[in-house]
Amino acid sequence: MIEFEAVYYDGRTSARKPVRVRGYALAIQILGEGLRLDVPLAKVRVDPPVGGTRRALHLPDGAQLQSDDHRAVEALFPRAHPLEGWVHRLERRWLYALAAIALVAGFTWWSIVDGLPLAAKIAAGFVPVTWEAKLGEQTLSFFEGKLCRPSALGAARQQALQQRFARLTAGLADGYAYRLLPRACRGIGANAFALPGGAVVITDALVKLARNDDQLSAVLAHEIGHVRHRHGLRMALQAAGLAALAAALFGDATSITSLATTLPTALLQSGYSRELEAEADDYAFQRLREIGLSPKAFAEIMLLLEKDHKRRSGGETKDYFSTHPATAKRIQRALAAP
């Protein structure tokens, strides 16, 4: 026989009555001041254990027993909750908690490195080009006027750039509305970037840095590679996925509403990953060949950008080099491109 202290509630009011409970093989007996109650065990529903919180035994007609005698309750109902009983045992040991930390950390790491990029690539396949263009427009409006003003280059110079760009994009027929936007931007130095949907921004500083226009074609071909491979959209989806993951893992309430606002700004937060840069490089080398230019021009402009970056290092401008690190590897790849 098991005997333990409990508080009895009759199910009709909040009045509490201290009682002694006696547990037998098939029933429990509740004894208190002016109370003597026998309840078959089959009619008692016990809540699964959670930490050291008080145990509740639900009796017929909404009555209840509450007790802090965990051992007695466990002895009375040894197999009441196989699943949550097992979870409860895991929760009590630091060893299992450490294993859980390892699992969560491993999963988070895998998600960021492999899972999310893969998921973003798959998800991007379902996004129509029109939505992508909308995302690009939103991003563009974020810095048009504030960070960037129309280019200060002469009309003839701009015309020449547009012609080069038109030659690069001629006959691509991939549904994107390619357009080159020469801009004078503050704080981002010699730079070029592509927006989802086909807008490619090139700064006056970069135009002036290049020794010849083939070098500019090389940079533009690289940016067109970002557009064609939908890198902007993929990065935005990845960032949204990361926010959702963080909210699901570490927020007590998941709020997906805030994701909508992260989409346009996600593009600005970081450069592309190494894999995406390599993908855009490969496209650039191939495209340059197609229109009769040498991928060597790409190596040349990368070297110029690196030199420019070093010359100003210590300054706080974010230039092309800081978002497109010209590793020796990338330059070698350009020189070795077929």
Place this chain on the structure above:
Amino acid sequence: MALPSTDRGAAANVAGPAKRHPVEFTADAGEYFRIWIVNLALTIVTLGIYSAWAKVRKRRYFFGHTRIDGESFEYRANPVAILKGRLIAVAAIAVFYAVGYFAPLYQWILWIPLAVFGPWLLVRSLGFNAYNTAYRNVRFRFEGTYKACLKVVLVYGWLVFTGILYPYFKHRLIRFVAENHRYGTTRFEIADFKKPFIGAYANAFGLGIVLAVVVFGLGTAMVQGKAANLFFGMAMLFYGGLFLLFAYIRARTTNAIWNAVRIGPLSFESSLRARDLIWLYFSNLLAIAFTLGLATPWAAVRAMRYRASKTTAIASGPLDGFAQGEAQKVSVAGEEVAELFDIDIAL
């Protein structure tokens, strides 16, 4: 462990002078951490299916450690019901965003279904949570109807767009929420709390103007400096300011509400302090950031412990006389959708 035995038994419960029952929160951060991390791991392993059980276990732990007069609260929701609700919620969210993107409409269009649907979600969510909360084996309940809630939103909701009159709307909504709660059959009453509630927003508004002037002043001073720094500095000051105001409003409005609530012989005393909350939220944020999220459970326990330590229930009579209400049918879908949309009017 022995049960707390102060004034137990009929004899001690005769009405006398008001008795003060400080709210206790007895959770242990280490224990809650283990519960949190194990349930998180299980959620990952089961591809999210277990999340419903995780939610119930975490809530049961918090409720079970919240005590008034030695008796703890209970969370009684059924995880299977919550799982169904979550599936419905995820589907609803997917439809909501798909429609939003597919149709070439602007975001404000989405406000119209939210104005009609929001009150429904709110009422359902409050109903579910109240009915699944019990204290001394007596359930809470929420009896506000969709119609009544919609009326509040339609009559006062437009004040949101005036900006400055928003607190009045919020105060009406909270009054609606409070007045429609029951503990068993006992109604919640709420005295007029307009003055301190709106006063908190008014003070915050004034403070906000001062902060804006400072930020603008510093900002223009920085224009002479580097443009990249300007962006960053302004954003930091802006969010920092918002953070201070948020904590201030949170402290003052919570006090205003709870000091006005009465449930039968029970009234409450809430004395949260803005500077405590600022420090609490700020240090929690830092701890969570520096531990890559691992301090989340500790932060949650700490926040609740503070809240409990500043709340006292005052009983002018015995707490034995609350009668159980009739059984109610509640559905979980509203609660889960509301959670995803962040619709939450907490008292």
